[in-house]
Amino acid sequence: MQDATGPNSSDYSTDAAPGYPRTASGMDGRRMEYPACSGSLGLGEHRVIRHVPGSIDKDGLCYCVIYLPNNVIPLKQLEQLQHAAQELLSKYEQELSRINEYARTIEDNDNQILEVNGALKSRNPIAPAVSYESPAFNLLRLELEGAQELVAQLKTKGSVRAGDILYQLQSQVANASLTLKLLADSDQRSFRALRQEVDVLQSRVSECEREKEQEEASRNPDEPLPPGSCAHGGLQKVSRPIVVQLNWRGFSYKAGAWGRDSAPNSSSSLYWVAPLRTDGRYFDYYRLHKSYDDLVLLKNYEQRKMGFGDGSGNTVYKNFMYFNYYGTGEIAKVDLSSNSLVLRRPLPGATYNNRFSYAGVPWKDLDFASDEKGLWVLYATEESKGNLVVSRLNPSTLDVEETWRTSQYKPALSGAFMACGMLYALRSLSTRQEEIFYAFDTTTGKEHHLSILLDKMLETLQGINYCSLDHKLYVYNDGYLVNYDLSFLPLKHRLPTPPAKRPYEA
Known part of the structure; x- marks a missing residue:
């Protein structure tokens, strides 16, 4: 043959x-x-x-x-193709086995999602089921990826006659993958939009509840806080401004500070007024009044000249005035009884010479404050990158007892004050309104945001001092002496706070 x-x-x-x-x-x-x-x-x-x-x-x-037929039978090629097909089928079976294992591992997640969907549906029957990132999508995606890889390998090793069938199969698998992706993306966008709406609604509900509590507290006010008491849940609101008078040096002296000796349980009702020079920096003269009536009537006062103060960050505590010594980063202490400088001490790390002052208020590098908890200084450092730093001072030695660093950039603030160990920061909303928007509790190291509006007569609040005896703010507003009554929440309505921040050691 x-x-x-x-x-x-x-x-x-x-x-x-x-x-x-x-x-x-x-x-x-x-x-x-x-x-x-x-x-x-x-x-x-x-x-x-x-x-x-x-x-x-x-x-x-x-x-x-x-x-026999005329065409040549490619025996070896057929055997190679058969062997390759066997290998591909084996690999595909391995992939299917892996998918089955994955399906078993996510079965519990599917059950949890079904439980969540049932719980949501019971709470809101019209709410859609939660399918965002559902394991079913992931399982289908893996199966389609395995099919695409198998078809691609068959195309590279298949015959010409089988090419058309494999091409159609590949197109169908690609279309199925695209459809699955579009469905998953659409489901994800829908879920995110729904979640944003829920967040907005929850925020509105919380705000409504807070306003309701504040309204109930204002309709049924508790007993007035005794002098020096911190038995409250934080600042609630600020009254409308009460203009006392123009400062005694005249309208040109727009920068300065004034207030009342804020030592708790003090028998003194000493009032003080300290305008700066017209340059808005140099502090040289101040006046003392033994009563509010004397202040209003401009009588029975003592006028003193000091001559080495810098900026409008002054405060008075237990008959001593504390301020920034001119041109330095030092704390100065003057005895008001004798008008004598009794102590100077540098504040570690504090910047000065208008490095990080408040917005619209130059030269206020060191801002002193006093409240029910003692004497404080508010400032910024290079290490804090200009963020506001709070330090509690020993009134006798001016040593720093403890320090905290806040998350607020000092030059972005228009001012700050202390009340019951809580720092309250302000920002300017317009030429006629400020907002107390931030609070930092030095007792717990926690902070939170709030929104308490404060009306002002003129544009800039140069000096802000809180008095614990009468719970008032004493504000020097472009040359005018203005005060505000502060209202506080009852203890049961204490404002919630986020996680604590660690104290910053200077």
Whole structure:
């Protein structure tokens, strides 16, 4: 048997009928004669032709004739393709096994999501189910990615005839992946929008509850706070401004400070007024009044000259005035009884010479304050990057007892004051209104934001001092002496605070 176009005869095998020899004759290119009356022709283990009829010649030998096709059968390539297909199927089964394991691990998450959906639906029947980042989307995505990878590998190793089918399959898988992505993105956007709406509603509810509590507290006020008492839940509101008078030096002296000796349980009702020079920096003269009536009527006062103060951060505590010594970062202490400088001491790390003063109020680098808890200084340092720092001072030695650093940039604030160990910071909303927007509790180290509006007569609040005896703010407003009554929340309505901040050691 001979076939010029066929493969080597060793690639063929036959199974002749029992009792017949298996020998091959020559090939004629189109016909293969095989010495068997019936049998089969195969390629390796695969039978191509079975039960071929034959004839017996005169010598008693049986011959059969097989007609082969003209095209060449790529046996080795077919075997390689079969092997590659087996490998791909094995890999695909491994991927499916991994997906099944993943599905089992996320089954609990699916159950939890169903429980959450049921709980939300019971609370709000019209609310959509929570499907954001649902494990079902992840499972489908993994299955489609595995199918895409398998189709791509089959395309690179497949035949030309199978290419069209694989291309259609690949397009279908890609379309399914795109549809899944669009569904997941749409579900994610819907969930985020719903969550934002819920956050806004919760914020409004909280604000409404707070306003209701404040309204109830104002309708049913508790007993007035005794002098020096901190039995309250924090600042609630500020009264309208009460203008006392223009400062005694005139309208040109727009910068300065004034107030009342704020030592708790003090028998003194000493009032003081300290305008700065017209340059808004140098502090040289001040007046003392033994009563509010004397202040209003401009009588029975003592006028003193000091000559070394810097800025409008002055305060009076237990008959001593505390201020920033001119041109330095030092704290100065003057005895008001004798008008004598009794102590100077540097404040560690404090900036000065208008480095980090308040917005619209120059030269107020060191801002002194006093309240029910003692004597304080508010300032900024290079280490704090200009953020407001609070230090409690020893009134006798001017040593720093403890220090806290806040999150507020001092030059962005219009002023600050202390009340019951709580720092309150202000910012300007317009030429006629300020907002007390920030509080820092030095007792707990916690801070929170609030919104208490404060009306003003003129644009700039140069000096702000709190008095614990009468719970008033004494404000020097562009040359005018103005005060405000402060109202506080009852203890049961104490404002909530976020997590504590660690004290800053200077």
